[in-house]
Amino acid sequence: MREFLPLVIALPLLGSLGLMLGAGRLSTRVEAVIGALPVGLAAILAFSIAAGFLADPPAGAVFQQTLWHWFDAGGFSAAIGLRLDPLSLVMMLVITGVGFFIILFSTEFMEGEDGFGRFFAHLNLFVAAMLLLVLADDFLALYIGWEGVGLCSYLLIGFWWRDPANGLAARKAFIVTRIGDTALLLGLLLIATQLGTLDIAGAMSRAAQHWPKNSPVPTLAAFLLLGGAVGKSAQLPLQTWLPDAMAGPTPVSALIHAATMVTAGVYLIARSHALFLLAPTALFTVGLVGAATLLLAGFSALAQNDIKRILAYSTMSQIGYMFLALGVGAWSAALFHLMCHAFFKALLFLSAGAVTMRLHHEQDIFKMGGLARRLPAAFWSFLIGSAALAALPLVTAGFYSKEAILSGAWADGTSGRVLWAAGVIGAFTTGLYIFRCVFIAFFGEEHTHVTGRYGWRVLLPLTVLSVLSVLGGLIELPPAFGHVTLLSNLLAPVLPATAEVKSVIPLLLASLISLAGIGLAALLYWRPTKKPAKTPLWRFWHAAGGFDWLYDRLLVRPVQWAARVNSEDAIDSVFDGVALLTRLLHDQIRRTQTGRVRFYTAGLAVGSISLIAIAVLR
Amino acid sequence: MVASVPLDQGLLLAAVLFALGLAGVLVRRNLLFMLMSLEVMLNATGIAFIVAGARWSAPDGQIMFILVLTFAAAEVSVGLALILLMHRGIPTLDADAGDHLRG
Numbered sequence: 185m186r187e188f189l190p191l192v193i194a195l196p197l198l199g200s201l202g203l204m205l206g207a208g209r210l211s212t213r214v215e216a217v218i219g220a221l222p223v224g225l226a227a228i229l230a231f232s233i234a235a236g237f238l239a240d241p242p243a244g245a246v247f248q249q250t251l252w253h254w255f256d257a258g259g260f261s262a263a264i265g266l267r268l269d270p271l272s273l274v275m276m277l278v279i280t281g282v283g284f285f286i287i288l289f290s291t292e293f294m295e296g297e298d299g300f301g302r303f304f305a306h307l308n309l310f311v312a313a314m315l316l317l318v319l320a321d322d323f324l325a326l327y328i329g330w331e332g333v334g335l336c337s338y339l340l341i342g343f344w345w346r347d348p349a350n351g352l353a354a355r356k357a358f359i360v361t362r363i364g365d366t367a368l369l370l371g372l373l374l375i376a377t378q379l380g381t382l383d384i385a386g387a388m389s390r391a392a393q394h395w396p397k398n399s400p401v402p403t404l405a406a407f408l409l410l411g412g413a414v415g416k417s418a419q420l421p422l423q424t425w426l427p428d429a430m431a432g433p434t435p436v437s438a439l440i441h442a443a444t445m446v447t448a449g450v451y452l453i454a455r456s457h458a459l460f461l462l463a464p465t466a467l468f469t470v471g472l473v474g475a476a477t478l479l480l481a482g483f484s485a486l487a488q489n490d491i492k493r494i495l496a497y498s499t500m501s502q503i504g505y506m507f508l509a510l511g512v513g514a515w516s517a518a519l520f521h522l523m524c525h526a527f528f529k530a531l532l533f534l535s536a537g538a539v540t541m542r543l544h545h546e547q548d549i550f551k552m553g554g555l556a557r558r559l560p561a562a563f564w565s566f567l568i569g570s571a572a573l574a575a576l577p578l579v580t581a582g583f584y585s586k587e588a589i590l591s592g593a594w595a596d597g598t599s600g601r602v603l604w605a606a607g608v609i610g611a612f613t614t615g616l617y618i619f620r621c622v623f624i625a626f627f628g629e630e631h632t633h634v635t636g637r638y639g640w641r642v643l644l645p646l647t648v649l650s651v652l653s654v655l656g657g658l659i660e661l662p663p664a665f666g667h668v669t670l671l672s673n674l675l676a677p678v679l680p681a682t683a684e685v686k687s688v689i690p691l692l693l694a695s696l697i698s699l700a701g702i703g704l705a706a707l708l709y710w711r712p713t714k715k716p717a718k719t720p721l722w723r724f725w726h727a728a729g730g731f732d733w734l735y736d737r738l739l740v741r742p743v744q745w746a747a748r749v750n751s752e753d754a755i756d757s758v759f760d761g762v763a764l765l766t767r768l769l770h771d772q773i774r775r776t777q778t779g780r781v782r783f784y785t786a787g788l789a790v791g792s793i794s795l796i797a798i799a800v801l802r
Numbered sequence: 803m804v805a806s807v808p809l810d811q812g813l814l815l816a817a818v819l820f821a822l823g824l825a826g827v828l829v830r831r832n833l834l835f836m837l838m839s840l841e842v843m844l845n846a847t848g849i850a851f852i853v854a855g856a857r858w859s860a861p862d863g864q865i866m867f868i869l870v871l872t873f874a875a876a877e878v879s880v881g882l883a884l885i886l887l888m889h890r891g892i893p894t895l896d897a898d899a900g901d902h903l904r905g
Contacts (some may be wrong), residue, residue: 777905781836781897785827
């Protein structure tokens with residue numbers, strides 16, 4: 185079964201190619217089938233490979249398959265190969281499983297849109313690139329997938345390209361993540377030149393042998409990789425693109441900007457954890473970046489009125505938790521939260537999409553209200569997703585994964601306690617902002633007219649993801665209840681173990697804090713509320729700490745100013761000057777070309793006589 | 803045996819003839835006269851070769867003169883053909899009127 189691994193990537197790629205080549209010649213129904221079927225088949229294949237992998241693990245829990253030799257030059261060789269180990273297995277299952285349900289949802293959500301086939305072509309291409317990213321056994325192949333998902337993200341954010349604002353958002357996402365990608369590329373080049381290989385396993389073992397802990401080279405390499413991760417995962421200071429990326433269709437936000445692509449940074453750091461363990465400064469920075477982002481994004485989400493922007497900030501904040509977990513060395517907790525987050529955030533985005541598709545794409549929560557009665561399916565799935573996001577104790581997946589992160593931070597000494605405190609404050613804001621959204625949008629008076637009914641292609645993904653958001657956490661339970669460690673056992677061969685916390689104090693505190701957040705939201709927003717006044721504080725958090733403003737002043741405007749000043753092209757004037765001089769001389773010399781034979785003869789005579797005179801008289 | 807012409811007098815004659823021919827080419831505007839002046843210049847060089855050949859009693863000077871003579875014949879035939887051709891486009895013999903290639 186494992187030998188069919190390349191097919192998992194090839195199927196969506198073929199689907200994408202089929203849709204692109206058949207553009208304009210296929211009916212919508214055929215396009216929907218070609219769009220959803222390959223990812224569904226890839227998911228079935230991935231799950232059967234996973235079943236085989238779990239029943240009969242290969243030696244060292246790693247299955248490697250070299251597809252072809254790419255090039256061999258100057259002692260450096262690169263191969264395109266796949267590597268299936270527990271880490272990539274978890275990622276593969278999340279991508280194909282959640283991906284399939286989101287694509288199934290899109291076939292109904294996007295009905296009647298222009299570019300229906302284009303949408304699924306890009307979505308399939310994205311799934312293929314994302315799978316290559318997580319399955320690659322070589323940093324070079326990983327980088328291909330890394331850029332591929334960036335491209336698809338750009339294409340899909342700007343899907344409704346007729347509105348220039350969407351194109352602007354797409355370009356912003358592409359350029360900001362490109363800054364991170366450049367850092368990643370530099371980091372990979374550093375690894376290639378210093379260690380002589382880009383094979384992931386080879387590079388990591390060589391790094392551990394050749395580089396002493398805390399020396400400058402691994403620190404620099406780790407910081408460069410962190411730069412790439414920060415860009416892709418929308419963490420400080422490259423986080424500004426994610427809220428604007430919500431310009432794309434909602435299923436795109438669910439798949440790319442919540443469940444999979446934005447977690448690529450977490451995957452990258454987990455994948456190269458051996459390098460980060462050599463550079464404790466970089467690893468600590470990872471935790472710090474995560475803590476700062478989760479606080480900033482949590483507070484910003486409180487000041488948003490657009491349901492998708494609330495979810496975007498919430499995604500930033502939850503990925504902040506994953507970075508925090510990586511920073512304190514709770515590797516499997518980060519992966520656990522990545523998985524649960526993929527379930528409940530995809531669920532939240534899809535139910536938000538289900539709401540807006542019945543409200544003519546209205547996204548302002550203050551214009552919704554009272555939807556619980558009108559749209560019970562969307563309401564219940566949004567509620568379950570919100571409960572999982574807010575880590576409602578005991579009954580949700582988000583509780584167990586967030587608890588694993590917080591206890592990991594608690595166990596990590598003094599600096600870990602500081603990060604733990606940030607995480608707890610973040611948990612409080614999480615409950616507050618998401619239930620603010622629930623109470624305002626789904627309770628109170630109705631402000632809108634709701635039309636239409638949902639088909640099975642919307643209801644099935646919502647149901648499945650709801651079940652996963654509740655039960656997904658049961659594969660990993662803390663020591664206090666049950667002590668199930670299925671996921672960390674699975675990940676044990678590839679990721680270092682995490683210190684265990686026996687005490688229940690952090691667990692109790694975290695549960696109480698998230699309950700307090702939900703409670704405060706109920707207290708404040710149970711009764712109908714007006715739109716918040718535009719106080720300076722509200723505006724500060726609405727703009728997410730003014731990073732857009734800051735970058736606008738610091739980077740965008742100086743560049744635009746320089747472009748405007750230089751619109752005459754100062755450097756070009758040198759070349760223009762040369763041309764002008766040539767023309768002037770040309771005009772002078774041109775006069776000698778009179779066209780008269782006698783004049784030329786005189787010239788010849790004068791010239792010959794002078795030459796002879798010089799030769800004779802000298 | 804005819805007494806030979808002294809070298810300096812022969813060369814002086816050649817120089818005077820050459821200068822006259824050059825002056826003719828530069829001053830006259832009639833193409834036919836310019837062609838004739840060119841002939842004068844060519845013959846001036848012929849005289850210079852003959853005089854030099856006589857001075858050193860070498861046959862080279864006479865050989866060169868015959869070469870110059872053939873050049874002159876060829877030059878005249880090509881030159882007259884060009885004048886005829888030009889006359890079709892510009893019905894004049896004025897050399898300055900044919901300055902269509904002025905820059």
